[in-house]
Amino acid sequence: MESSRRGIVYWLLGGGLIGSLASFLYPVLRYIRPPEVAQAAVSEAEVGAVNQFPVNSGKVVRFGSKPVLLIRLASDDWRAFSATCTHLACIVQYQPERQRIWCACHNGVYDLNGRVISGPPPRPLEPFDVHLRDGEVIVSKRA
Ligand code: FES
Numbered sequence: 328m329e330s331s332r333r334g335i336v337y338w339l340l341g342g343g344l345i346g347s348l349a350s351f352l353y354p355v356l357r358y359i360r361p362p363e364v365a366q367a368a369v370s371e372a373e374v375g376a377v378n379q380f381p382v383n384s385g386k387v388v389r390f391g392s393k394p395v396l397l398i399r400l401a402s403d404d405w406r407a408f409s410a411t412c413t414h415l416a417c418i419v420q421y422q423p424e425r426q427r428i429w430c431a432c433h434n435g436v437y438d439l440n441g442r443v444i445s446g447p448p449p450r451p452l453e454p455f456d457v458h459l460r461d462g463e464v465i466v467s468k469r470a
Contacts, residue, residue: 371467377459385421390466394418395455396428397466400439407466408441408452428452
């Protein structure tokens with residue numbers, strides 16, 4: 328009788344210990360290896376009304392899950408590039424006073440064609456196409 332009670336206590340303690348370990352390890356493992364997130368391939372995105380973008384301004388907009396830097400240089404001169412710096416993936420920004428694209432992380436500088444002017448970025452920014460349709464700005468992948 329005594330040994331069966333002891334067996335039940337050991338069984339409960341062991342189950343509790345296994346449960347505690349599992350509840351600790353599961354979130355750690357999910358953090359280390361997150362589940363795959365299915366992402367729909369985006370080839371075009373409507374990013375806002377034309378009048379939301381003043382001349383000589385730049386704004387980071389969403390292209391699916393990616394940030395894109397949309398620049399309006401003149402009323403009919405639009406540029407768009409991946410906003411992810413090719414050095415260490417910081418988000419770049421448009422500097423209207425210098426008319427250039429700048430990465431604040433390590434002072435990387437790109438021209439308005441996305442080419443590297445100075446700093447550590449190893450490659451140019453990926454360009455995107457910009458179209459206007461019914462007063463809306465459309466950014467699309469370059470073919
Ligand atoms: S991350 Fe942009 S220059 Fe380093």
